[in-house]
Structures are given as C-alpha cells and as structure tokens.
Amino acid sequence: MTDFDATRQLFHLPDGVIYLDGNSLGPLPKSVPARLGQTARDEWGEMLITGWNRAGWVDLPRRVGDRIGKLIGAPGGSVVMGDTLSIKVYQALASALEMRPDRRVVLSDTGNFPSDLYMADGLIRSLDKGHELKLVAPEEVKANIDETVACILITEVGYSTGLRHDMARLTQKAHEQGALAIWDLAHSAGAFPVDVLGGGADFAVGCSYKYLNSGPGGPAFVYVAPEHTEAARPALSGWFAHEAPFAFDLDFRPAQSIDRMRVGTPPILQLAALDAAMDVWDQVDMSDIRARSVELCELFIREVERRCPDFELVSPRDAERRGSQVAFRFAEGYAVMQALIDRGVIGDFRAPDIMRFGMTPLYISPDDVQRAAEILGEIMTDRLWDRPEYRVKAAVT
Numbered sequence: 001m002t003d004f005d006a007t008r009q010l011f012h013l014p015d016g017v018i019y020l021d022g023n024s025l026g027p028l029p030k031s032v033p034a035r036l037g038q039t040a041r042d043e044w045g046e047m048l049i050t051g052w053n054r055a056g057w058v059d060l061p062r063r064v065g066d067r068i069g070k071l072i073g074a075p076g077g078s079v080v081m082g083d084t085l086s087i088k089v090y091q092a093l094a095s096a097l098e099m100r101p102d103r104r105v106v107l108s109d110t111g112n113f114p115s116d117l118y119m120a121d122g123l124i125r126s127l128d129k130g131h132e133l134k135l136v137a138p139e140e141v142k143a144n145i146d147e148t149v150a151c152i153l154i155t156e157v158g159y160s161t162g163l164r165h166d167m168a169r170l171t172q173k174a175h176e177q178g179a180l181a182i183w184d185l186a187h188s189a190g191a192f193p194v195d196v197l198g199g200g201a202d203f204a205v206g207c208s209y210k211y212l213n214s215g216p217g218g219p220a221f222v223y224v225a226p227e228h229t230e231a232a233r234p235a236l237s238g239w240f241a242h243e244a245p246f247a248f249d250l251d252f253r254p255a256q257s258i259d260r261m262r263v264g265t266p267p268i269l270q271l272a273a274l275d276a277a278m279d280v281w282d283q284v285d286m287s288d289i290r291a292r293s294v295e296l297c298e299l300f301i302r303e304v305e306r307r308c309p310d311f312e313l314v315s316p317r318d319a320e321r322r323g324s325q326v327a328f329r330f331a332e333g334y335a336v337m338q339a340l341i342d343r344g345v346i347g348d349f350r351a352p353d354i355m356r357f358g359m360t361p362l363y364i365s366p367d368d369v370q371r372a373a374e375i376l377g378e379i380m381t382d383r384l385w386d387r388p389e390y391r392v393k394a395a396v397t
C-alpha cells in the first residue's frame with residue numbers, strides 16, 4: 001500500500017495553502033532545489049562542457065524518458081524527453097500524416113486543449129496538401145472514425161471537464177479503419193495507470209510539469225510505438241535527432257531509435273529537476289493513486305454539491321469516465337475562484353465559466369478536500385465572491 005502521509009512529506013507546500021491545481025503546475029518536490037544546486041555547481045560549474053559525457057547529460061532525455069515510460073506502460077527505449085508539449089504534438093502528427101499519405105483527415109474533438117488544435121492547424125497549412133482538421137464533440141469521436149481518417153489526435157482527459165476517453169476502444173476503432181492514434185497524456189501521466197502498449201497507441205505525448213512535478217516549463221515526453229520507430233520520420237529534424245550528431249554530416253539521417261524525436265540541445269537543469277521529482281514514483285503504486293483520486297473526487301463533488309446548489313457539475317459523475325479533476329460551472333466562477341485563492345485554496349478557472357480542481361493524492365488528503373469544500377461553501381453562502389477586485393482578470397487564469 002502506498003503511504004500517502006509519507007509522499008506528502010516529500011513536497012513543499014506553503015503554509016495555509018490547499019493546493020488543488022497540481023493538474024496545471026505540480027508543487028515543488030523538496031529534493032529538487034538540492035538537485036538543481038548540485039547539477040549547477042558540481043556538473044555545469046566544475047565540469048563545464050565535459051558534463052555532456054562525464055555527467056551523462058547527453059543520455060538524460062532517454063533515462064528520464066524511461067522513468068516516465070514505466071508510468072505509462074511504455075517499454076524501455078520508446079520514450080524521450082524534450083521541448084514543450086505543443087512541439088511534441090506537432091512532431092507526432094507530422095510523422096503520423098506521413099505514414100498515411102493517402103488520407104487527409106485529422107480527427108480531434110472540441111474538448112481538446114486548443115494548443116494541440118492550433119499546432120495541427122499550423123502543420124496542415126505548412127504541408128499544404130489539403131488535410132482537414134475535423135472537430136467533433138467528445139462523445140462523437142468513435143462514430144466519426146472512418147476510412148478517410150489518417151489519424152485521431154485525442155487528449156485522453158479533457159483539460160476543462162475532466163472527461164476521459166477510452167484509449168483502447170478508440171485506438172482499436174482507428175486501427176480497424178486503417179488510421180493511426182496519437183494520444184495526449186497531459187492529464188493522464190502520473191494521474192492514473194496508463195498502458196500505451198496494451199492500448200495500442202501509435203504515438204503518445206505529454207507534459208511533465210503537471211502531475212509529474214518537474215516545475216514551470218519542464219520538458220515534454222514523446223512515445224513512439226516500437227513497431228513505428230523506423231517509419232516515423234522526424235519533421236523537426238534537428239541535429240540531436242541525427243544518427244550521429246557529432247559526425248556533422250551535411251545530410252540528415254534519422255537516428256534508428258526514439259532519439260529521432262529529439263530536436264536540439266536538451267534542457268539539462270529542467271531535466272535534472274524532473275529526474276529528482278520522479279523519485280517519488282518509486283514508492284507509489286499507480287492503482288493506489290487511482291483509488292485515492294476517485295475517493296478525493298467523490299468526496300469533493302458530494303461536499304460541494306451539498307453546499308453550493310448553484311454550481312453545475314461539468315465533470316462526468318461516473319468515475320470511470322473522469323480523469324483526476326473535478327470541474328464546476330458557475331456564471332461568476334472567475335470571481336469565486338479569486339475569493340477562494342484569497343482564502344488559501346488554489347484551483348483555477350477556464351473560460352468562460354469553469355472552475356477546475358485537480359486531485360493529486362501524492363500531497364492532497366481527504367481532510368484538505370473537506371476543508372476546501374467548506375471554504376467554498378462559505379464563499380457561496382455569504383456571497384464573499386461579490387467584490388469588484390475579484391472580477392479583475394489576471395494574465396494567467
């Protein structure tokens with residue numbers, strides 16, 4: 001059994017704060033500052049450029065990728081770190097479209113994170129081959145997978161509502177129709193057990209700064225199914241994707257491994273932070289995380305609905321169809337969230353009217369969730385949100 005009191009001790013959480021936004025930016029693991037200091041002083045400081053070999057920086061994107069691979073059911077050597085998630089979406093989609101040259105439809109859903117859709121749109125414009133980004137309602141994805149679809153580009157858990165797609169089922173339908181499946185695991189990796197190999201995903205991508213706690217701007221990951229390693233040609237063919245970067249050939253030859261999804265020089269300080277942050281998973285059983293996450297979500301839904309009858313639950317009520325977050329709709333949701341943050345409960349807001357609460361068992365307990373619901377109840381009962389300063393929109397919501 002996972003000891004959640006012990007995992008909580010591994011995180012720095014400011015006094016008086018209940019943090020329900022680890023699905024946006026995970027908190028600081030206590031081990032990270034020391035690791036960053038060590039990497040900066042002992043490696044960068046003392047080794048200078050020899051750190052690439054002596055400290056093993058050059059392999060860090062693969063080593064850390066393998067650690068994330070264990071959480072998502074990916075075999076060793078099939079995951080690599082680097083760049084941002086938006087870039088990894090672009091890479092996966094570019095490779096997938098090249099692998100289905102006779103097809104023109106990229107199928108996604110209206111619950112997907114806009115950046116994934118923007119990247120698809122930009123790629124389609126650059127290709128200029130008549131591809132179409134087809135968007136349907138999340139419930140309509142399966143019915144729209146037909147023989148025109150080159151690939152489905154789906155975020156397993158919708159960032160706004162928390163609706164969870166059935167990866168295995170949609171992937172199976174895609175394959176039956178001759179299409180490929182790209183899964184964005186931004187709200188899955190570290191949130192519940194994922195099995196990219198068992199689920200048949202052709203590509204998977206995700207970020208490390210949400211449930212994996214790598215810190216703001218931490219690098220993203222990309223998985224390529226082992227059978228596609230050679231077929232997946234990298235569209236962003238930077239020198240680190242080359243078979244022999246230090247041969248300095250004038251022609252690009254892709255690496256015969258997942259390294260072909262690398263682009264340029266990896267962010268070593270951020271990777272060191274992520275590597276330290278990954279230690280917590282050595283003492284965690286993913287099925288315990290899932291069970292506790294469901295418990296926290298259900299407790300929060302029950303306690304908030306009891307106190308806040310004006311809220312509408314927009315997350316699925318059925319845990320099977322929900323990720324690890326709870327979202328409520330309320331017209332003045334932005335002001336309510338500011339009032340809540342003012343009282344030490346941090347969630348976030350997604351336009352136009354959704355309040356999101358991430359449930360992260362590593363450092364959030366049932367007591368926290370109970371207390372957060374009580375504070376939210378007070379804000380609603382006493383209309384504490386109804387103040388002009390709570391309506392002022394910040395740059396990041």
Ligand SMILES: *Cc1c(COP(=O)(O)O)cnc(C)c1O
Nearest residue numbers: 084085086113115155159184186
């Ligand atoms: C968080 C998130 C992103 C963010 O992408 P970045 O390039 O890391 O800023 C993209 N897609 C999804 C589905 C996300 O949840």
